Amino acid sequence: MTMTRRERYREETRGEAKRIALEQLAELGVEGVSVNAIAKRMGITGPALYRYFKNREDLLTELIRDAWRDLAEAVEDAAEQSAGRPPDERVHEFGRAFRDWAIGRPHRYLLLFGTPLPGYHAPPDTVALAHRTMSAFIGVLTAARTAGTTDRSTLDEQLVDWARSRGEGEVDPAVLLTAVRAFTRLHGVLSLEVSGQFGPMGFDPALLYRAEVESLLAGD
Amino acid sequence: MTMTRRERYREETRGEAKRIALEQLAELGVEGVSVNAIAKRMGITGPALYRYFKNREDLLTELIRDAWRDLAEAVEDAAEQSAGRPPDERVHEFGRAFRDWAIGRPHRYLLLFGTPLPGYHAPPDTVALAHRTMSAFIGVLTAARTAGTTDRSTLDEQLVDWARSRGEGEVDPAVLLTAVRAFTRLHGVLSLEVSGQFGPMGFDPALLYRAEVESLLAGD
């Protein structure tokens, strides 16, 4: 793990560029992330940055990778720290961690769950990174009360296949369905909130979010 | 409403520009919509298009306006055509119309519900246009079975205020909550599906969508 002098400097430079990119992302959105502008703020010329990132998309991919990792750590923390507590509380804790992360860094949340970048194709490792969050969710939900789902059929099979392929082991399809379903519900609220769609409606999205968490604990 | 020859020609030109913009949107995403490229494909020079649209953002706003209007018409159609049928069926029909619209034009759906444009602020009339869809939803849900919601408190008040301010009249807060809640759930599925987030999971999002529609008919 020992890095040479040069490697350390290189990582330092990449880090600085990414930090500035995140600021631009927050201020101007994804379109506003400019290689040239980042370089200028670092005190170097534009083309110099191409020594550190293959191109603009490569830099953005790095941002996405970091975001997935960051989110995974946040929810995994919540899952670990609530270990042993009642299942329902754990689900609440997970929901809270997820929401806090999203609301605290809306632009990064949108980078993951918003409109996909034009010709962007996620590298395999980011898919794996993304799965960590879902995996933590499944873990928390396993012990929670599982609602009696009416139709255990095609969807169930597909979900079990998916979980197996991701090394999740043999999980009850009902848990998987609940996980995916719950996740889309939480995302539904967060996505609209972070995009400002609730703005003109003038109510507190946190209450809606809470209602959703409670409804899925009540068993759908 | 009679238009002079010139006005007709003007509308024709604007329409052509918007059609090409939509193609670019579908192929290259929002970033790929280029005033210059549109002009080139129309056989005129770039600056000429500035006679028809104040700037690029103005053109995009027009696209958003059209999309809201189009979506509203789609769901209003579904609501009208199912008038008189059992409430549950009507909710299903609404859900189907909403989904069909989204899946049929993913890029336009993302234009409305995806990542908001950088410095973009929605003009008031688009907000009103957006509300038409929600209004149709509320209408369909009014007759459907209303789930017993546990907490009728702050959220209820806020929702009632909102409905009143939008000229929705006096609506049962429970219906409003169900409407907003249901909408966010449907959006949760559609948003992830249209963004391709379900891709690597290899299951049919339509089944998940259906499950969500059914769950909210079952009363949460």
Place this chain on the structure above:
DNA sequence: TACGGATGTAAGAAGTTCTAACACAAGTTA
């Protein structure tokens, strides 16, 4: 028919990403 506004042009400023060619410094090896 003659006028005036609507529609187009070319030129250019200020950006963008990204490549190519070159200079220099810093680390590695003979």
Place this chain on the structure above:
DNA sequence: TAACTTGTGTTAGAACTTCTTACATCCGTA
């Protein structure tokens, strides 16, 4: 220590972008 390699920066420039300005021309309407 000297020589070589590699990493890091530079400037120049191509090919784009949005958008403004100034000028020409067409065409509908009065």
